[in-house]
Amino acid sequence: MDLDLKSWRNVQDPFPLYAWLRDHDPVHWSKPLNAWVITRYADVVRVFDRPETFASDRFRKIDERYASRRPAVQAVAEVLGHWLVFRDPPDHDRLRGLLQSSFTPKQLESSREWVQTTVDTLLDRVVARGTMDFISELAFPLPATVIAGLMGVPETDLVRIKAWSDRLAAYLGGAVDERDNFVEASAGVAALVDYFHALLRERERGPQDDLMNLMLRAEHGGEHLTRDEVVANCVLLLFAGHETTTNLLGNGLFHLLRHPAQAALLQAYPELLHGAVEELLRYDGPVPATVKIATDDIPWHGRTIARGDMVIPCLASANRDPRQFPDPDTLDVRRQPERHLAFAAGMHFCLGAWLARLEARIVLGTLFRRLPSLALGPAQPRWKPMLFLRGLESLPLVWASDERSEP
């Protein structure tokens, strides 16, 4: 068994390695990653349930072994250190309270129609062609347009934002190619921070009714977000709002089309869509793993995690653990896997889960309705070389270009 999670084969298909680790070494020391890898469902839940032992603030709590004084690392830490997802209590709870009040399903409910219109417009552009690259022509532009619209970012800026955000993704996604992830990330972060500071100044001159403005005005227990917190968390929402959802759409559609009987079920019974999206999240979600820091020495399954060590709870492995999900390697859109961990669990449970699910249901429902002959193109898609974000580089699709395809 090749135990290197960074090897090309394991990045393309990590599931055999996860299965081996769950059975033989559930708390595994990975030398290439310099971290402990946790693979069983119950253990991953335990990591999320004990934030005081498994901290999220990788920028302040991380041991000297991992920290570095390089300017690029400092520059990234300064901004990402304000991100909700990298804070621990009590700061996490204060920030979450403030952000949550601007990000409720009720506030987002109005986006339903607009998401549908955006999907139809994107499909109208390609439908007569009978072919498209699903990633670049739908799975990227849809969530990017939606989150940009919610935040009051002009759509015309999306191309340069995408370029900055891709550089940040090299670091956050744990790129395993030759790039220097910190140099990449600091360049992307600096550009995004400048961009949002400028937008914030505009907002203060002429307030608009969008998420950025709600964040500026948000109040929770008499507290407000600072300007730096608003800007940093705008970068977080923008990043989290598109990168992951693009991959949910891409991974989900890819697996459905590889399992034509499952796709046919959805076509025949659109009411299965709700559960199908959960099953696709479980089967091959966009965030396979994340990083926590041990705040104590922890004996576990015969190993001892030392205070300051990096710990990697593997969501993708937990979601394929047969101890939790019977026959876990089978994709079954009727399964309804309610306690999957694709959005994590506990206090860091994804704030955007509602929006991501909405977009996925609308996209899949619309595709199967408008393009019933939809199928994978001939090329074999490749997975991006990343550890913490899982998505396809491209996804060529084909369909009969003369089929009835009105919205």
Ligand code: HEM
């Ligand atoms: C399918 C798409 C998505 C997946 C799989 C996903 C997954 C996750 C995961 C696993 C976490 C916890 C990370 C950790 O503890 O280290 C998280 C947190 C978070 N996500 Fe998502 N996410 C998705 C979409 C979104 C969207 C669309 C947004 C916003 C528009 C968003 C905003 C956030 C935020 C703000 C947090 C931090 C919550 C906290 O720390 O309290 N996510 N997400």
